[in-house]
Amino acid sequence: MAAAGSYLSARHAGGRWLLRIDDLDRERSIPGIAVEFQQTLAAFGFEWDGSVYFQSDRTDRYEAAITALNSRGLAYACCCSRSQLAASQPADPEAEPVYPGTCRGNPAARESPHALRFAIADGEPAVEFDDAFQGRYCQDCRRDAGDFVVRRRDGHAAYHLAVVLDDADAGVNEVVRGADLLACTPRQILLQRALGLPTPRYGHLPLLLEPDGRKLAKSRRAVPIAPDEAPKQLWLALQWLEQAPPAELAGAPVRQLWAWAIPNWRPARLAGVRERRLAAPPAG
Numbered sequence: 001m002a003a004a005g006s007y008l009s010a011r012h013a014g015g016r017w018l019l020r021i022d023d024l025d026r027e028r029s030i031p032g033i034a035v036e037f038q039q040t041l042a043a044f045g046f047e048w049d050g051s052v053y054f055q056s057d058r059t060d061r062y063e064a065a066i067t068a069l070n071s072r073g074l075a076y077a078c079c080c081s082r083s084q085l086a087a088s089q090p091a092d093p094e095a096e097p098v099y100p101g102t103c104r105g106n107p108a109a110r111e112s113p114h115a116l117r118f119a120i121a122d123g124e125p126a127v128e129f130d131d132a133f134q135g136r137y138c139q140d141c142r143r144d145a146g147d148f149v150v151r152r153r154d155g156h157a158a159y160h161l162a163v164v165l166d167d168a169d170a171g172v173n174e175v176v177r178g179a180d181l182l183a184c185t186p187r188q189i190l191l192q193r194a195l196g197l198p199t200p201r202y203g204h205l206p207l208l209l210e211p212d213g214r215k216l217a218k219s220r221r222a223v224p225i226a227p228d229e230a231p232k233q234l235w236l237a238l239q240w241l242e243q244a245p246p247a248e249l250a251g252a253p254v255r256q257l258w259a260w261a262i263p264n265w266r267p268a269r270l271a272g273v274r275e276r277r278l279a280a281p282p283a284g
Contacts, residue, residue, distance in 0.1 A: 001178075001205065001208060001241060001248065002142075002176070002178045002205050002242055003041070003046065003178050004234070004237045004238070004241060005176050005178035005203075005205045005241055005270075006175075006177065007046055008261060008262060008265040009132075009174065009176045009203065009265065009267065010174065010176075010225065011089050011262045011265075012159055012262055012263070012265040013174075013194060014078075014135070015174070016050070016163075017046070017047070017048050017049055018048060018049060018050065018053065018170055018237060019036045019038070019041070019046075019048035019053065019065070020052070020053040020054075020055065020156055020166060020170075021034050021037070021052060021054045021055065022052065022159075023054055023055055024055045024056060024059075024156045024157060024162060025156065026211075029222050029251070032090065032187075033176070034052075034054070034063045036216070038052065040125050040227055043227035043228075043230050043254075044227070044230045044233070044234055044254055045230070045254035045255055045257070045258050051054065052199075053166065053170065055157075055162055055166065057159070057168065058162075058169075059156075060164070061165055061169065062151075062157035062161060062162055062165060063157075063256060065161060065165055065195055066116060066150060066151050066157070066178070068195065069116075069118065069150065069194065069195075070116075070277070071218055072194075073119070074118060074119050074194055075107075075117065075118055075150060076103065076104060076106075076109070076116065076117055076119055076147075077103060077106075077107075077109035077110040077112055077114040077115070077116060077117075078099075078102070078103040078109060078115045078116070078147075078251075079103060079109040079113065079114040079115075080102050080103060083161060084107045085099070085104070087163055092276050094144060095134065097144060097145075097229075098105050098143060098144065098146045099117065099145070099146030099147050099148065100146065102147060103117070103200070104119070104147070106122065112274070113150060113153055114153060115145040115149045115152050115153045115158075116149065116150050116151040117148060117149055118147055118148055118150050118187075118190070118191065118194070119147055120141050120142045120146070120190065121142075122140065122142075122148055124142050124190070124214040124251075126138050126139060126140040126141075126186075127139055127141060127186035127187075127189050127190060129185065129186070129189060129199070129202060131185075131200060131202055131203060131204055132174075132176070132202065132203030132204075132267065133179075133204055133206075133267065133270045133271060133272070134168055134179065134203075134272065134274060135180060135207060135259065135272060135276070137182065137185070137186075137188040138186075139183065141187055141190055143187050144183075145183075145186075145187060146228040148160060150191070151239070159184075160184065160187055160188050160191060161191060163188065164188050164191045164192050164197060165195075165197070167197075167200055168192070168195075168198060169216075172200050173200045173201060174201045174202075175200050175201070175203070176200050176202075176203045176204075176205065177203075177205065178204065178207055178213045179205060179207050179274045180207055181203040181206040182274075186202075193240065202214060203207045203267070203273075205241070205272070206270060206273040206274055206276050207275045207276070208276055209275050209276065209277045209278070210277065210278060211277050212279055225253050230254050231251050231252060231253060231254055231257065232251060234254055234257050235249060235250050235251070235252075235257060236263075237260055238257070240276065241268035241269075242266075243264065243265070243266060243269070244260060245257065245260065245261065246260070266274045
C-alpha cells in the first residue's frame with residue numbers, strides 16, 4: 001500500500017519514482033529476491049525511472065559520512081549488548097525504546113566490538129516538520145529516542161544513515177512511506193542537518209491493522225502479494241488508500257487502473273489518518 005501511495009504521489013505531480021533495494025544486511029538477503037521483487041512490481045504496473053539503486057553498492061559513501069561525523073565529535077562507540085539495552089527499557093512493549101546514553105564519554109567502548117551512535121547535542125531543540133498526511137509533527141529526539149545507531153556492530157551502515165544519504169544523492173525531494181516510520185523521521189532530519197543535506201518533504205501513509213492493533217503484514221489474515229492477482233489486489237490497495245476506485249474497474253488491467261488512479265489521486269482523503277483497522281472476522 002505504501003508503494004502505491006508513493007507512486008501515485010510522484011506520478012500525479014509529474015515526478016520521477018525511484019526504486020532502491022535495501023540490501024545491506026547480507027545475512028538476511030535471499031539470493032534472487034531482488035530480481036523477484038522487480039518482477040512483482042512490474043506485474044503490478046509500477047514503472048520506475050532510471051536504474052535500480054542497491055545500497056550494497058554505496059558502502060564507501062556511508063563510510064565517508066561516518067568518518068565526517070567522527071571527525072566532528074558527532075558519533076561515539078557503543079558496546080552495549082542487546083540484553084543490556086533490553087534491561088534498560090520500560091516494561092511497556094509498545095513504548096518507544098530510548099537509549100540511556102550508557103556509553104557516552106566512555107572511550108574504552110572502542111576497545112571491544114561496538115556500534116556507533118549519533119550524539120544528539122545537549123539542549124537540542126525538538127524537531128518539527130509538516131507531514132503531507134499527518135500534519136505538524138514534533139519530537140524531542142534526545143528525550144524520546146536517545147542517541148541512535150549510525151553504524152551497526154557488524155560494520156554496516158544503519159538504516160537512518162543510509163536512507164538520508166541515498167535520498168540526498170538521488171535528488172529525492174519527497175518521501176512517501178508508512179506511518180510506522182513517522183517517529184524515525186526527526187532523527188533522520190537531525191542527520192541531514194549534521195551532514196549538510198537537504199530535507200525532503202515527508203508523507204506518512206496510514207497503516208492497515210487488524211482489529212486488535214497488530215500490523216496486517218504480521219497477522220494470519222495478511223494477503224500474500226500475488227502477481228497473477230495484480231488487478232484485484234491493486235484495486236483493493238486503492239480502496240484502502242481511500243481513493244474509491246469505480247466498481248467497474250474491479251478486475252480491470254493494471255494499466256487501466258493506474259490510468260484512472262494517477263489523475264484522480266486525492267491525498268486529502270488521508271489527512272490525519274495514522275491507521276485503518278479491518279473489521280473483525282465473523283465468529284466461528
